[in-house]
Amino acid sequence: MQKEYFKNIDETLISEVLPNGLKINIVPKPQFSKSYAMFATNYGGADRRFKLSGQWLDTPAGVAHFLEHKMFDMPDGNALSVLSSRGASPNAFTSSCMTAYHFESTSQFDENLRTLLTFVSTPYFMPESVQKEQGIIGQEIRMVEDTPGYVLYYNLLKCLYSANPVRDSVAGTVESIAEITSDTLYHCHKVFYNPSNMTLAVVGNVDPDAVIAMARGILPSEPGEVPESDFGGEEAETPHQSNSKATMEVSAPQFLFGSKLNPEKKGLPRLRQVLIGEIALRLLFGPSSPFYTRLYADGLLNGSFEYELDYTAGTAMILAGGESRNVDGVMNELNTEIAKIKTDGLDKIQFENARKSHYGTQLRILSSFSSLSQELANGAFADYRPLDVFEEINKINLSDVRDFITDNLSPVKLALSVVSPLERETKGQ
Amino acid sequence: MNPSTELIMSNVVLTCLQTDKFKTNCLSVNLLTPLSRETAAKNALIPAVLCRGTATLPDMAAIASKLDSLYGARIKPFIRKKGEIQVIGLYADFADDAFIPEKSDILEQITGLISEMLLMPKTHGGLLLREYVDSEKEQLLEQIRGRINDKRAYSIQRLFENMCAMEEYSTDKLGTESEAEGVTANELTRHYHAVLAASPIEIFYCGSAEPARVKAAVKASLASLPRSEEEPDMGTDIRMNSLEEAPRYFEDSLQVTQGKLAIGFRLGDCMEDPNIAAIRVFNAVYGGSANSKLFMNVREKLSLCYFASSFVDLHKGILAVSSGIEFDKYDAALSEILSQLDAVKRGDVSSHELSSAKSSVASDYRTIEDSPLALEDFYLNQTLIGPDCSPSELAALAEEITLKEVIAIAKGVECDAIYFLRGEKEEA
Structure with missing residues (x-):
């Protein structure tokens, strides 16, 4: 023991x-x-x-x-x-x-x-x-x-x-x-x-x-x-298909975009990759990010916008989405944002804040017994200890995060799924 | 764990629960307003607009950056419906000073920030910023229209809209589309000032700080809070009986593959002097727990549905059942759901069913003490409807409830309305 x-x-x-x-x-x-x-x-x-x-x-x-x-x-x-x-x-x-x-x-x-x-x-x-x-x-x-x-x-x-x-x-x-x-x-x-x-x-x-x-x-x-x-063998780095459209009984178009990344399988490298990815996504999509606050103010995004990094079945992916009346507009803005990060880099203060903020988020998990148990189980299957994040988070650099964004979110890596309202008057109200 | 409660300003009550159990602390500011069709959407807009910008942090990015720098503290707007009282406000949760790498005074900073958001929103020419009002109005409208996306919640909402059509309770906590559409920055500014001055305010803190420190921080930051002389007329009208002899029936059709059945009841006589622990145990026996009659019979034994469960609203004295069924199982499911209630009325409840229900309610109460968020809601409910005891005391009371008490509650329950969300083409 x-x-x-x-x-x-x-x-x-x-x-x-x-x-x-x-x-x-x-x-x-x-x-x-x-x-x-x-x-x-x-x-x-x-x-x-x-x-x-x-x-x-x-x-x-x-x-x-x-x-x-x-x-x-x-x-x-x-x-x-x-x-x-x-x-x-x-x-x-x-x-x-x-x-x-x-x-x-x-x-x-x-x-x-x-x-x-x-x-x-x-x-x-x-x-x-x-x-x-x-x-x-x-x-x-x-x-x-x-x-x-x-x-x-x-x-x-x-x-x-x-x-x-x-x-x-x-x-x-x-x-x-x-x-x-x-x-x-x-x-x-x-x-x-x-x-x-x-x-x-x-x-x-x-x-x-x-x-x-x-x-x-x-x-x-x-x-x-x-x-x-057998998870179906090696997948290409880019999506199999770039987009999918469906219609359903919803009030406004719902969208989800994502990309695949090359997952670290086990141990500390995996824990580090998760941390880098989560801080990167917070910087890019989080509540204080230029992307989210600008699109929210312009009415392109609303409070339903969410993002996550998901590891499963030998693969890993970035997912983000929500509701928008103008999904194409959101995707254009995203591509502009990524291009900007590629040329201008990231803001040092925002990076420090994102790291602090992520620390607080991790602290919150310690009070949720179900989330913490789930983290312990994930860690057991991938050979890392989730409680190490509080130490490791200080070792993440600005360049780790920038590379994560530019490597994994370039336009060719993205796929988009949209569910739009049925084309008729919505009933019920 | 016992909270200390103190009136710190006119009609402002601070409740502090001091504990070093949690790594994150919480602070909430609740404005209590009467729920009404005419003001619900306006009220709902206020906290959202307050989160858009303040005099010194003029936009969302500035507020969010400030929160990031406070180790990921969050301040969220909320709207809650407690019977016919609409509670609006801001909820903050933030790291306890003891667990962050540098020395800090997060509590004071959060108290300052939450008060600034409440008292000093970003304005232009004395009016709330039109840009923020319009944008939050759009978001609210999307949310109101978006209620249809969650079919289960939507069916329950439609049940209450119909069943309580003559009561304020029929108003959703977000208000109506038509009211929201008409809101202007001018009107919302006036309404905001009126609500801020007139509403009783409940402030709740849970965390490691001494109550004296919390009180000092809150009093200092709320010093400019306006307080009016009059108290608003507020409370929930509890209807004891069903409106008509037989349950009223309502339905809608949507393009869905699974039907949603929602049934509303009046709790009746027990609401005269409600024994909350006993009502919760009754609900757990009937449909509010994993060993309940609805789960064991309607779902497990007869496979009539994918889910069937009940819940009670103790503010309003309502019991509701929600179930997902195949369209052609409507009659069978409805009759089984009602006959399970009759079984409880007859006292056809095994000692196993009763003891499971009691354990389930007791455990739910005990778990409240392990979460700041749950404690916050618990003590707000206690302020509104009582009783004056802690979650663990209620747990102990639940464990003593007898079958006789459960039967007595069941006997007063009357079915008032049935709502069915059906498909458009019903060959499925």
């Missing part, structure tokens, strides 16, 4: 790797009444084709998400009800690269953690319940199809990538999930839910030794094979 105290932020990180390969990270928060635990596997919607013992296997789209729904079934009832009947708030999510089960509770943490570790490591899939779930997930798929953000996002990813499975919805399609049987679920559980492919993150009012002892006692003691996923 490794224990490190971070004096600058008054936090302690306890890390352990069990003999079975499970990575455990714990941040104790003795003053709080709640505790939060996240048990995650490095398996998501994009892990559809993978190599196990030298053999390549293909699975239908949507298995990881389907498994997430069915994991809560236990021979003696439903783990969701067990946890929530103790007043805990359990939930789960599936992204392109991760499936995570988590709960927050203010009492009976040990029992709740026992339940979490037990149900996630116990496959129990009855054919009738698998069939019923196809109906429920079918509804979920339909529901997101009505969500402009969802349509924008996947249309953009289909522009950016030619083959990476992040292009397709994590939930799959009504057709692809129809192919899923209880056998598919048992198989994928066996492959991806072995402790060597998983991590446990705990933040809260807990006894770290007890957490580690419990994980050791409940989970299988032997390490497993970590499967290798």
Whole structure:
């Protein structure tokens, strides 16, 4: 067990790797009444084709998400009800690269953690319940199809990538999930839910030794094979396609643009790249940036404008978007801004402010148990410690940030997705 | 954790919750105004315009740079609907001095900045800058029109617009499109001065500073706050019964693939002298928790919907159910949702259902003490509707609620209106 105290932020990180390969990270928060635990596997919607013992296997789209729904079934009832009947708030999510089960509770943490570790490591899939779930997930798929953000996002990813499975919805399609049987679920559980492919993150009012002892006692003691996923091979540096347009029942055009970047895979280089990228995007798109404040004042952008840097399934991308009556105008301004940075560089004071501001934002994450747990889980899968950012942030230079912007946001690297209102009078009001 | 509350100026109350638990502190300034169709949009515009520029920081870039230099502090405008009171104001959250690399006085700087935004907005010839007013008006209009984008929230809003058509409650916190369209810089300036002088003000601080330090900072920075003699007539009219014998029915059609059903109820008799913990437990039994009757039966057992849940508005005495369904499941889903309420009225609630609901409510209350934002909202609600106790005391009360108390609440509940957002072509 490794224990490190971070004096600058008054936090302690306890890390352990069990003999079975499970990575455990714990941040104790003795003053709080709640505790939060996240048990995650490095398996998501994009892990559809993978190599196990030298053999390549293909699975239908949507298995990881389907498994997430069915994991809560236990021979003696439903783990969701067990946890929530103790007043805990359990939930789960599936992204392109991760499936995570988590709960927050203010009492009976040990029992709740026992339940979490037990149900996630116990496959129990009855054919009738698998069939019923196809109906429920079918509804979920339909529901997101009505969500402009969802349509924008996947249309953009289909522009950016030619083959990476992040292009397709994590939930799959009504057709692809129809192919899923209880056998598919048992198989994928066996492959991806072995402790060597998983991590446990705990933040809260807990006894770290007890957490580690419990994980050791409940989970299988032997390490497993970590499967290798096929994410569709090397992608070009530029987008597969430059833009996508759709119409939906929305009040104003919604847009999302993005670009791919060459991701650092692991360790400190990855942490540094994330930091540089986040500071760069804050300088370029943040609330004090010339781009945002000018376009906001001109009415080209509004408060819905957001941006992020996302690492998933062997790839990384910059995403930004919001709502605008003049999306072409926004894109023109963006290209002008990037060209200006290329020739004039960045303002030193603004850079210092962006760094300070990012420090404060990171400090905020320490108070959000769910965000911090998620960061710990991300860090466990990519071999870095999120609490190191407070030290590393001082080592980021102006030139790192400028290079990040000019390398990754030139016009040829950008793709654009737009969802416009249907061409008729909007009803309802 | 017990807050200290003090009247620091005429009709200005400062509540301080001193704790070194959090790495970020918060300070909010809440102006309480009566919710009404005629002024809601104007009120909603005020905090947004105040965030555009001040006498010394004339534009957004200047304000944002200042906030960046304060280690990413944020000051956000907000508009909240608390029954028939519209609360507008500014919310700041900022790093605690102890966790930043250099010595600093962020609290005083934030207090100064938030007060400057409130009292000294950027003006031209005594008027709020027309450019800022027009631009925020456009943004507000976009937001009002954009409510249709979130179909679930939209269906609930449409339910209340119809169900409470004769009550101020039907007004959305953003106001109406037609009111917003008519606002001018001239009119908004007049309204801003009136609201600033007349509104009771609630200030909330949560963080490591001593209350005396907070009070000194706030009093100094708000010294020029105008205060008028009259108190505005404010409060929420709680209707106890449904309007007609049978629930009224309303619907809209939009191009959507999934229907949204929203059902509104009056909580009824329990609102005479509301036992808040008991009402919350009742709601958790019925549809407000993961083990609730709606979740376990309508969704899990019968697969009639993708989601079905209930919530209560204790300011107004309303219960509402929201559900996403296939269009052709309308009858089945509606009848099941109503029959689950009847089950609670009959006392058909297992001890497991009751204990889960109690744990869920207790846990929700305890969690409030772990978040400055949640604490801020909790103490504002407490000021408006009580009761005078801490979240953990309410948690303990929730754990003592009996089935009898839950049944008594359920028996008073009356279904008042049903709203259905359906598709345009219904072969789906």
